[in-house]
Amino acid sequence: MSTPPRAVLAVLGLAAALLLALAPAAPARAEDGSLLVFAAASLKNALDAVDAAYAKASGRKAVASYAASSALAKQIAAGAPADLFISADEDWMDYLAARRLIEPTTRSDLLGNALVLVAPAANHPAPVAIAPGFPLALLLGDGRLAMADPKSVPAGKYGKAALERLGVWATVAGRIAPAANVRAALLLVARGEAPYGIVYRTDAAAEPEVAIVGSFPAASHPPILYPVAVTTASKNPDAARYLAFLRSDAARAAFRAQGFTVLE
Amino acid sequence: MTLALTPEELDAIRLSLRVALWAMACSLPPAVLVALVLARGRFWGKALLDGIVHLPLVLPPVVTGYLLLLLFGRQGPLGRFFAEAFGLVFAFRWTGAALAAAIMGFPLMVRAIRLSLEAVDRRLEAAAATLGAGALGVFATVTLPLMLPGIIAGLILSFARSFGEFGATITFVSNIPGETETLPLAIYAFTQAPGGDPMALRLTLVSVAVSMSALLAAELLARRLARKLAPA
Numbered sequence: 017m018s019t020p021p022r023a024v025l026a027v028l029g030l031a032a033a034l035l036l037a038l039a040p041a042a043p044a045r046a047e048d049g050s051l052l053v054f055a056a057a058s059l060k061n062a063l064d065a066v067d068a069a070y071a072k073a074s075g076r077k078a079v080a081s082y083a084a085s086s087a088l089a090k091q092i093a094a095g096a097p098a099d100l101f102i103s104a105d106e107d108w109m110d111y112l113a114a115r116r117l118i119e120p121t122t123r124s125d126l127l128g129n130a131l132v133l134v135a136p137a138a139n140h141p142a143p144v145a146i147a148p149g150f151p152l153a154l155l156l157g158d159g160r161l162a163m164a165d166p167k168s169v170p171a172g173k174y175g176k177a178a179l180e181r182l183g184v185w186a187t188v189a190g191r192i193a194p195a196a197n198v199r200a201a202l203l204l205v206a207r208g209e210a211p212y213g214i215v216y217r218t219d220a221a222a223e224p225e226v227a228i229v230g231s232f233p234a235a236s237h238p239p240i241l242y243p244v245a246v247t248t249a250s251k252n253p254d255a256a257r258y259l260a261f262l263r264s265d266a267a268r269a270a271f272r273a274q275g276f277t278v279l280e
Numbered sequence: 281m282t283l284a285l286t287p288e289e290l291d292a293i294r295l296s297l298r299v300a301l302w303a304m305a306c307s308l309p310p311a312v313l314v315a316l317v318l319a320r321g322r323f324w325g326k327a328l329l330d331g332i333v334h335l336p337l338v339l340p341p342v343v344t345g346y347l348l349l350l351l352f353g354r355q356g357p358l359g360r361f362f363a364e365a366f367g368l369v370f371a372f373r374w375t376g377a378a379l380a381a382a383i384m385g386f387p388l389m390v391r392a393i394r395l396s397l398e399a400v401d402r403r404l405e406a407a408a409a410t411l412g413a414g415a416l417g418v419f420a421t422v423t424l425p426l427m428l429p430g431i432i433a434g435l436i437l438s439f440a441r442s443f444g445e446f447g448a449t450i451t452f453v454s455n456i457p458g459e460t461e462t463l464p465l466a467i468y469a470f471t472q473a474p475g476g477d478p479m480a481l482r483l484t485l486v487s488v489a490v491s492m493s494a495l496l497a498a499e500l501l502a503r504r505l506a507r508k509l510a511p512a
Binding site for chain 1: 372
C-alpha cells in the first residue's frame with residue numbers, strides 16, 4: 017500500500033486540529049443552560065408532564081434523564097453533570113450524601129408510591145390475595161417473576177423486602193427475571209413474557225397491557241419515598257426555581273394524575 | 281483487592297464461555313452459506329439480504345434485543361414454533377443469551393468469510409472440476425481449505441463479539457445469575473451495586489485477558505495458515 021498523498025494527510029491533520037479546538041474544556045452540560053434532572057425510571061410519564069408545565073410557566077427548559085436510581089447515582093458519583101437528582105429510595109440519595117455530592121439543605125422527600133403485583137392484561141388474570149405465605153411460586157408455574165434487579169434497583173429492593181416480610185422470598189428467589197429497571201420489568205409483563213411482575217402502582221397505571229392483581233401492604237416494605245436534591249456540582253441558577261416548581265400546584269396535579277402520593 | 285474469584289464471578293465466566301462458544305459454533309454453517317450466496321450469487325434481492333445480514337451491526341443492541349423479544353419470546357411467533365417443534369426455549373434461558381450473541385456476531389463472521397471466499401482463485405476450482413470432482417467435492421477439497429483463514433478470523437470475531445454482548449442480552453433475557461448473567465451483565469450488575477467495584481474490576485481483567493488471548497490466537501493461526509496456503 018503506497019503512503020497516502022500529502023493532500024490527504026493535510027486534510028486529516030486539519031480535521032483533527034479543528035476537532036481538538038472545538039472540544040469543550042469543561043465537562044459537557046446541557047445546551048442553552050437548560051436544567052439536567054436525573055430521575056428514577058418510574059417518574060417518566062409524570063416528570064415529562066411536569067417539565068412541560070415548567071417550560072410553559074417559566075419559559076426555561078428542563079431535560080430529564082431516566083434510568084434506575086442505582087445507575088443514576090453511580091453516574092453522578094462518576095461526575096455526570098446533573099443539576100438535580102430524584103431517587104426512588106433513600107439509600108441511593110444517602111449514597112450521594114455520604115460522598116458530599118448533593119446539597120443537604122435542598123434535600124426533601126417529594127413523593128410516595130405503592131408496590132403492586134401485575135399480570136398481562138391479555139390473560140384476564142384473577143386477583144391474588146397478597147398475605148403472608150401466599151402461593152406465588154405456584155402461580156408462577158414454569159414462568160418467571162419480572163422485577164427490577166433486587167440487588168441494586170429500588171423497585172427490586174422494595175419487592176424483595178416485601179416478599180421476605182411475607183415469607184415468600186425463599187420460594188421464588190430462583191424464579192426471578194431481574195430487569196435493568198422497573199420499566200424493563202413492566203415491559204416483560206406487558207409482552208406476556210412473564211406471568212407476573214412487581215412494579216410500582218404508577219407504572220401499572222401507565223401501561224394498559226398490564227393489570228393489577230394485588231397490592232403489597234404498605235407495612236411489608238420500607239416506605240416508598242422519592243427524595244429530591246440539588247447536586248453540589250450544579251452551577252445552574254435555575255435549580256432552586258425548578259425545585260420550588262416541583263412543589264407547585266401544577267406539578268402536584270401532574271404527579272397525582274399518574275398516581276403518585278404527593279408529600280407535604 | 282484480592283484476585284481470587286467468587287463463585288458468582290466464576291459462574292459468569294463459565295456461562296459467558298458457554299454462550300460464546302455455542303453462538304460461534306451454531307452460526308458457522310449459516311454464515312458460510314450466506315457468505316457463499318452473497319459472494320457468488322446473482323439474484324434479485326441480494327442487496328436486501330446484505331442489508332438484513334448487517335442490521336445487527338448498525339442497530340442499537342437494545343433494539344436488536346427488543347426485536348428478539350418480540351420474535352423469540354414465549355409469546356413470539358418463532359419462540360412458540362421452536363418450543364413446540366424442538367422443545368427449544370429461548371426466553372430467560374442461556375439459549376436466549378446464545379441466540380442474542382450469535383445474531384450480534386453474525387455480520388462480522390459473514391464479512392470475514394466472504395472476504396476470504398472472494399480471494400479464492402476460481403481457476404483452481406475450475407481445474408478441480410476438469411479433473412472430475414463434483415461441485416460438493418470441489419467445495420470440500422479446494423474452496424473450503426482456501427477459505428480457512430477467513431473462517432478462523434470470522435469465528436474469532438464472532439466469539440469476541442459474543443463474549444462482549446450486553447444490550448441485546450439484558451433486554452431479551454434479563455440478568456438471571458447462573459442462567460443469563462454473562463460477564464458483561466455481571467460487570468454491569470456489580471457497577472450498580474454499592475461496594476461492587478472490586479468484583480467489577482476483577483471481571484474486567486478476566487474479560488480483557490480472554491479477549492486478548494482470542495485475538496492473539498486468531499492472529500497466529502491466520503499467519504500460519506497463510507504461510508501454508510501461499511503459493512510455493
